[in-house]
Amino acid sequence: MREHGFELAVVDDQQMGMRKAQLGVPQAMASCHTATVGDYVIEGHVPAQDVLRLLREKPYAAGLAVPGMPIGSPGMEVGDRIDPYTVWLYGDAASERRPYAHHGHAWRGATPPVSGDRT
Numbered sequence: 001m002r003e004h005g006f007e008l009a010v011v012d013d014q015q016m017g018m019r020k021a022q023l024g025v026p027q028a029m030a031s032c033h034t035a036t037v038g039d040y041v042i043e044g045h046v047p048a049q050d051v052l053r054l055l056r057e058k059p060y061a062a063g064l065a066v067p068g069m070p071i072g073s074p075g076m077e078v079g080d081r082i083d084p085y086t087v088w089l090y091g092d093a094a095s096e097r098r099p100y101a102h103h104g105h106a107w108r109g110a111t112p113p114v115s116g117d118r119t
C-alpha cells in the first residue's frame with residue numbers, strides 16, 4: 001500500500017473482533033487485516049488499485065472486503081499463482097454487498113456499476 005502512496009499506521013489490537021464489529025464489517029466479509037481510509041473500511045487483502053478506484057468514485061458504501069486469504073492477493077503471493085477472488089463492495093447491512101472487482105480470472109461482462117455518491 002505504501003508503494004501506492006498510502007500512509008500506514010499499524011496497530012496491533014487484541015480486540016479485533018470487537019473492532020471489526022464497531023466498524024461494521026459483516027462477519028461473512030471478515031479477514032485478517034482491517035484498515036480505514038477516508039470514510040471507508042478496507043477488510044482483508046484488497047488490492048491498492050481497487051482502494052484507489054473506491055476513493056476516486058466515492059460510492060455510497062461502508063467499504064471493500066476480500067474474505068479469507070486468497071493466494072495471489074496482495075501479501076499472499078505464491079510465485080505466479082493467482083487464485084480467482086472477488087473484491088466486494090459492502091454496505092451498512094450484512095446483506096448489502098456486490099462485486100466490485102474480480103482478480104485471477106476472466107470477468108464476463110463489465111464491472112457492475114456502483115451507484116450513489118458519498119460527496
